[in-house]
Amino acid sequence: MAETLDKKEVVVVGMGWAGSIVAAELAKSGRQVLGLERGREKTTQDYLTAHDEYRYVVGHEMMQDLSKETITYRNTLDEEALPMRRFGAFLIGTDVGGGGVHWNGDTWFYHPYDFELKSRTEEKYGQNKVSDDYLIQDWGITYDELLPYYEKFEETAGISGEQNPMGPERRKPYPTPPMKMTPLLSDFKAACEAAGTTPFRTPAGNMSEEYTNPDGMTLAACQYCGFCEKFGCEWGAKSSPIVTTIPVAKQQDSFELRTNANVLEIMKEDGEVTGVLYIDPRTQKEYIQPADVVVITSHTTNNTKLLLHSELGTPYDPETGDGTVGKNYCLHITPSVTAFFDKEYNMSMGAGALGVTIDDYNNDNFDHSEYNFIHGGSISMKQQGKRPILENAVPQGTKNWGAEFKNESIKAYNRSAGAWAQMITLPYVNNYLSLDPTYTDEYGRPLLRVTYDLTDHDRNVHEFIADRIEEILDEMNPVSKNRSELGEHFDILPAHNDHIVGGTIMGADPETSVVNNYLQMWDADNVFVIGGSNFPHNGGYNPTGTVGALAYRAAEGIEQYLDDNGPLVDA
Amino acid sequence: MSNEETEKSFSRRNFLKMSGVATGTLITGTYLGSLLGDEAPPATDEPETGNQGDSEGSDSGSQQQNFTRAYKFFQNPEEFRIIEAATERIFPEDDNGPGAKALGVAWFIDHELSGGYGANAREYMKGPFKEGTDFQGPQYATLRRDIFRDGIRLMNEEALSNHDMPFYELEGGQQDEILTRLQENDLELPGLEAGDFFEELRLVTLSGAYADPLYGGNIEMKGWEMKKFPGAYMSYREEIEQEGFVEKEMQSNSTHISH
Numbered sequence: 001m002a003e004t005l006d007k008k009e010v011v012v013v014g015m016g017w018a019g020s021i022v023a024a025e026l027a028k029s030g031r032q033v034l035g036l037e038r039g040r041e042k043t044t045q046d047y048l049t050a051h052d053e054y055r056y057v058v059g060h061e062m063m064q065d066l067s068k069e070t071i072t073y074r075n076t077l078d079e080e081a082l083p084m085r086r087f088g089a090f091l092i093g094t095d096v097g098g099g100g101v102h103w104n105g106d107t108w109f110y111h112p113y114d115f116e117l118k119s120r121t122e123e124k125y126g127q128n129k130v131s132d133d134y135l136i137q138d139w140g141i142t143y144d145e146l147l148p149y150y151e152k153f154e155e156t157a158g159i160s161g162e163q164n165p166m167g168p169e170r171r172k173p174y175p176t177p178p179m180k181m182t183p184l185l186s187d188f189k190a191a192c193e194a195a196g197t198t199p200f201r202t203p204a205g206n207m208s209e210e211y212t213n214p215d216g217m218t219l220a221a222c223q224y225c226g227f228c229e230k231f232g233c234e235w236g237a238k239s240s241p242i243v244t245t246i247p248v249a250k251q252q253d254s255f256e257l258r259t260n261a262n263v264l265e266i267m268k269e270d271g272e273v274t275g276v277l278y279i280d281p282r283t284q285k286e287y288i289q290p291a292d293v294v295v296i297t298s299h300t301t302n303n304t305k306l307l308l309h310s311e312l313g314t315p316y317d318p319e320t321g322d323g324t325v326g327k328n329y330c331l332h333i334t335p336s337v338t339a340f341f342d343k344e345y346n347m348s349m350g351a352g353a354l355g356v357t358i359d360d361y362n363n364d365n366f367d368h369s370e371y372n373f374i375h376g377g378s379i380s381m382k383q384q385g386k387r388p389i390l391e392n393a394v395p396q397g398t399k400n401w402g403a404e405f406k407n408e409s410i411k412a413y414n415r416s417a418g419a420w421a422q423m424i425t426l427p428y429v430n431n432y433l434s435l436d437p438t439y440t441d442e443y444g445r446p447l448l449r450v451t452y453d454l455t456d457h458d459r460n461v462h463e464f465i466a467d468r469i470e471e472i473l474d475e476m477n478p479v480s481k482n483r484s485e486l487g488e489h490f491d492i493l494p495a496h497n498d499h500i501v502g503g504t505i506m507g508a509d510p511e512t513s514v515v516n517n518y519l520q521m522w523d524a525d526n527v528f529v530i531g532g533s534n535f536p537h538n539g540g541y542n543p544t545g546t547v548g549a550l551a552y553r554a555a556e557g558i559e560q561y562l563d564d565n566g567p568l569v570d571a
Numbered sequence: 572m573s574n575e576e577t578e579k580s581f582s583r584r585n586f587l588k589m590s591g592v593a594t595g596t597l598i599t600g601t602y603l604g605s606l607l608g609d610e611a612p613p614a615t616d617e618p619e620t621g622n623q624g625d626s627e628g629s630d631s632g633s634q635q636q637n638f639t640r641a642y643k644f645f646q647n648p649e650e651f652r653i654i655e656a657a658t659e660r661i662f663p664e665d666d667n668g669p670g671a672k673a674l675g676v677a678w679f680i681d682h683e684l685s686g687g688y689g690a691n692a693r694e695y696m697k698g699p700f701k702e703g704t705d706f707q708g709p710q711y712a713t714l715r716r717d718i719f720r721d722g723i724r725l726m727n728e729e730a731l732s733n734h735d736m737p738f739y740e741l742e743g744g745q746q747d748e749i750l751t752r753l754q755e756n757d758l759e760l761p762g763l764e765a766g767d768f769f770e771e772l773r774l775v776t777l778s779g780a781y782a783d784p785l786y787g788g789n790i791e792m793k794g795w796e797m798k799k800f801p802g803a804y805m806s807y808r809e810e811i812e813q814e815g816f817v818e819k820e821m822q823s824n825s826t827h828i829s830h
Contacts, residue, residue, distance in 0.1 A: 049827045051803035054782035058774075060693065070695040075706055082703040082710055085695045183814050223806035234805065344816040348800050349807035388781035388800045401661040401754075401773050402747065410667050413798040414816065439697065493708040 002277060002286035008034040008256075009562065011276055011291035013263045013306070016098025017544060018530040018551040019297035020245035021156070024215070025555035027252035031562065034289065035249065036278055038262035039095030042242055047232035053387040057230050062102045064092040064299075068281075068442040071301055075453040075489045077318060077430055083439050083447065088493040090331070090500050091230075092299050096259060097242040099299070099498070100544070104229045104352025104384065105205030105238055107159045107548075108541035109150045111363040112143035112168060113375075117537060120364065121374050129374060130457060135328055135427040136374075137536050140508035140569075141517040143168065146549050149556075153548030157239035158211035158219050161203030166359035179208045179222065179354050184345040184417055188381040189356045191475035197358040202380055203545075204353030205239035215248045226385015228352025238352065261287075264443060266294055266310035266527065273312070273524045279443065293558055296504075296529045297551070303533040304433045304503030305448040313504075313514050313523050318430050318451075324514045326434050328427035328502035329450065330538045333458055333486070335377070335466040336420035338393050339478035344414045350385035361421075361468050362540040373460040377423030377540040379469055386413065393418075395480045419473055420484075421465045422499065424540050425458045433503045454490050462486055499543050501535035506550075509571075516569035518557025519550055525567055530554050639787060640678060643685035644716065649737070651677055653723045656739035658776040660746045668797040669790075671776055679779030679788030680719075688775075689716035711763040715771060721760050722753070722768040729758065783824050792821035803827065 010026055012019045015037040023035045055061050064070075072081035093099035113120055118136045121129055130136065151172060160176040163169070178201035192199035206222040213219070220237040228238055236243045249255040265277040267288060275290035296303050307313050307325050316327035357380040359365060368374055392400075392409040393416045399405055436449040466483055473481060507513025510522035519534060521527040530551050532543050539546070557568050645651045655677040664670035671677070683689065691714050700712040713721075729749045730738035738746065752758050753769040760768055779788030781795065783803065789795065795802050801819035803826060810817045 049803075049824050051805070051827075052783050052785075052824055054778055054786060058778055058782075059688075065693050066695045067691075067693050073707055075704065079704065080701070082701060082707045083695045083697070085709055086691075088708055180808075180811050182811055221808070223808045224811040225805050225807060346807070346810065346813070346817050348804075349811050349817075386800070388795060388798045389778050392777065401750070401776075403663050403665055406662055406670075407665060407667060410797050413800070438699070487706075489704070489706045491706045491708075493706075 002288045004288040004290065007275070007290040007292075008032050009291065010034070010293045010295060010558065011036060011289050012295045012297060013276060014038075014098060014296070014298035014302075015096045015241065015246065015257065016093070016297060016299075017100040017241055017245070018547055018554075019295065020097070020100075020241040020249060021153070021548060021551035022295050022297065022528075022530065022555045022558065023255055024245040024249040024252075025552065026558060027249050027255035029559060030252075030254055031559070032254045033249070033256070034291070035255065035257045036261040036263055036276070036289070037096050037257065037259045038281070039259065041257075041259050042096045042101060042232065044232070044234060044236045044243060047234040050231050050234060051225070051227050053389050057387065058389055060087050060091065060230075062093055062095065062230060062232070063087060064094045070441075070447060072436040072439050072447050072449045073492045074449070074451055077451060080438075081436055081449045081451070084492055089491070089496040090498045092301060096246060096257070097232075097240050100241045101232045102230050103205070103240075103544060104382075104542075106353040106355075106542035107154065107157060107203050107205050107239075107545040108378075108539075109143070109147070109167070109549075110539040110541060110546050113363045114537070114539040115139040115142050115146070117375070124364070125368060125374070129368075130426065133429045134455070134457060135429060137507060137512055139517070139536055140506055140513065145517070146553065147171070149549040149552040150545060152552045153545060156213050156215065156244055157205050157548065158207055158213055159203050159205055159239070159545075160201075160208040162201050164200055164357075164359055165198040166362070166365045174203065175213075176208045176211050179204050179206060179351065180224065182346070182349070182354070182383050184347075184383050185354070185356045185381065187476055188417075188419065188472075191472050192356065192358050194475040195472045197360040197472065199356045199358050202353050202355035202357045202382065204351070204355075205544075206351040206353055207237045207239070213244060215244065217244045217247060219243055222351050224349050224351050224354065224385075226348050226350045226387070229384060263306065264309070264445065266296070266306065266312055268310070273527050293526045293528065293561065295554070295558065296527065297531055300500050300503055300531055300533040301433070301448050301450075303529055303531050305435070307504060307514070307529065308435050308448070309445055312527065313521065315434060316432050318432055321429070324505070324510075324512065326432045326503050328505045328536050329431050329433050329452060329500070330425045330427050330502045330535065331452070332377075332497040332499040332538055333423045333425055333454075333462055334420050334484065334497045335423055335462045335469060336418050336484045337466060337469045337473050338416055338418040338482040339473040339476055340393075340395055340412055340416045340480045341476065341478055342415065345417065347383070347386040347414045347417070350383035352384055353382070354384065355380045355382035358472070361465060371460070371464065373457050373464065375424045375426075375540060376461060377421035377465050379419060379421045379465065379472070381417060381419040383417075388413070393482065396482050419469050421469065422497075422541055423458075423461055423465055424538055426455065427502065427537050428455045431455075452490055454486055459486055499532070499538060501532040501538045501543060504529045504531075504533040505536045506534045507536060508569075516567070517553070518560075518568040519554040520557055520561065520568050522571060525561065525565070528554050528558055639682075642681055644681045644689060649727070650720075650723050651681065652739040653727050653737070654680055654719075656741075656746060657726060657750060657772065658779070660743060660750055661773055661776045662780050663743075669793050671780060673790065674780050674794050675788045675790045676776055676779030679782065679786050680775050682787050683775065683778075684716045684719055689719070690714055709763070709767060711767065713762040718760070718763065718768050718771060722765075722772065725758055725760060725765070726750075726753070785824055792823055795821050
């Protein structure tokens with residue numbers, strides 16, 4: 001029998017970027033906030049000996065334990081979904097700080113075009129540029145409306161960078177200057193220019209210099225040690241909740257962090273949401289936590305799963321097009337080209353978002369009239385720090401084991417580099433999230449089922465972008481190149497790209513979205529859902545900046561809701 | 572191979588055939604077990620430099636017994652030798668430096684299979700297990716430790732039936748032939764495709780060659796040395812902008828432990 005606890009004003013589910021931003025903001029204004037995290041406490045000190053590729057990358061140390069919970073996966077509606085038994089295509093984090101601890105740090109504003117994707121596409125290219133099976137829609141918010149929250153996240157996180165020549169003009173400079181330049185990135189930058197494009201420094205959450213944010217939190221300068229992605233930073237030099245928003249929340253008396261609290265269900269009484277039910281995975285004891293406001297800020301997959309388990313909102317049905325929860329599941333496809341050089345670079349040195357980017361083939365920055373697709377992707381070369389177990393690029397045609405493989409992979413280790421794109425995918429009628437009819441998690445609840453396959457549209461974008469990457473890398477005079485190819489179907493096994501979005505999307509219309517532009521549920525005024533799951537499509541950049549901005553916006557909305565108790569946007 | 576060695580290996584082969592190792596029949600009893608132990612070749616040619624964790628220390632001159640060089644997973648020297656030979660073909664010694672054998676990869680695999688990796692501890696292993704499409708990822712119920720047990724036996728059975736010699740005594744080309752048949756699903760394993768086992772073997776070999784030496788492979792960081800991967804450095808701030816390749820001494824995670 002679940003124990004019922006004392007009521008809180010606000011309960012936040014998940015302590016990643018989104019949850020900790022909401023918690024810090026509301027606690028600062030004296031609201032009584034409880035943060036629930038299914039994982040354990042984590043601090044910078046936990047990463048002092050973490051330069052260990054085997055444990056953190058091969059062993060997925062910082063990721064969700066799939067033996068307890070995973071997703072099932074199928075390509076098409078008529079297939080039976082089967083469990084993702086081990087990690088591959090994307091990763092799901094856990095513990096305090098969530099994905100915000102093991103990320104690389106790339107932090108972007110999505111383009112004004114992204115927020116009005118449907119209306120701007122129709123305005124410029126007519127109604128039939130993409131077929132009706134692609135469920136593109138406007139976000140119910142404009143770039144100008146979201147801009148102050150983007151800026152706020154940048155300041156909290158201390159993002160470094162410079163003006164994107166293809167982007168809107170910034171109102172303020174980046175909080176910190178661009179990171180150090182490396183010989184590899186200089187060569188890439190020159191190649192971009194030779195190819196007629198306009199390179200600039202990738203906006204980075206790895207501190208180019210020591211930085212103190214508006215909350216008084218100080219982040220150390222990045223040491224370029226090459227251990228960002230899938231690792232925590234022992235220097236506190238990679239922006240993350242555990243060095244910014246979590247300690248700020250903890251400074252407030254009105255905030256409480258409760259770890260080992262895995263939320264299973266959003267509780268309802270007479271149709272009204274009253275709190276959450278969670279379990280302590282150590283004792284298996286269940287607790288009911290009543291609250292005035294419930295804020296769901298977990299991973300894309302788990303946000304959607306929690307709504308479906310709690311029977312909140314209407315599940316999306318791909319056959320009829322009715323319903324919204326689970327709709328517009330999208331990801332990033334990563335067109336990439338690896339180039340092999342004679343020249344040797346210091347490839348073990350680097351930082352997660354240390355890079356050079358071009359935006360010439362992203363958004364609507366080029367005329368799409370003659371192309372059979374819309375949008376595109378940002379193209380970057382990064383110097384993130386190679387690690388030896390999984391970095392074994394060899395020229396095409398080399399066998400993947402034996403004497404030749406060993407020799408070529410060793411030779412290429414410091415003589416090869418890839419450039420790749422964060423390429424959009426368009427939402428598609430059959431790509432969606434639902435509950436699995438067969439497989440269950442450790443508590444016997446249905447797993448989330450992912451139905452996803454590559455679309456013709458996205459294949460067209462991939463080919464276009466890969467061509468552009470090749471053109472640029474050719475300017476670096478490589479000895480040879482490997483180019484990414486899309487398979488017959490999307491494959492869940494090979495590592496691909498962690499940026500999966502959709503399922504609880506935002507919008508202006510309850511018929512086509514789950515939450516309004518304050519991330520408040522249309523169907524429950526006192527439930528807010530925040531995360532990548534809000535994106536109606538994935539823009540051509542890494543998503544974290546937008547998650548951060550939406551969280552700051554939601555915090556403001558929750559504050560207002562606590563005073564006024566009603567919908568913040570009229571349906 | 573000297574005559575004496577040849578003779579020894581032949582008599583050994585006969586013994587193995589009789590004892591049932593080749594066909595996978597379980598050997599029980601201390602008598603056979605000790606006989607097998609006597610017959611087995613030395614487990615590794617690895618130079619006795621003492622515990623590798625200690626080899627960076629001051630008294631590397633003294634020959635210390637390396638207590639970590641004992642089986643946590645393998646049941647007999649046969650299994651060890653087969654894995655050692657197979658991984659050496661996947662990652663052979665060459666002009667760049669040592670191969671899997673000298674890097675201690677078989678020890679790495681032994682230790683890993685005995686723990687969470689061998690038990691698929693953090694993977695979803697609930698049924699029902701069904702054959703999926705080629706795009707749904709691995710769907711087999713067999714645990715890694717059983718896959719390796721079966722895979723090792725299969726490699727040796729192929730060696731004995733085709734060449735009348737255990738796997739580790741075959742010529743490199745003959746070993747490659749068996750590994751290739753594994754990779755191409757041209758051999759059969761219970762519960763999964765042979766190619767799935769090969770892929771596991773390939774990845775764990777690379778892990779053993781390049782993981783931090785704390786796991787028992789990558790002896791003296793010689794795997795890293797070949798790739799010029801400096802290891803667990805905490806800062807390259809002073810070097811990141813430099814033109815030209817910067818040579819660094821290798822550094823393992825043990826450097827950061829100060830107790």
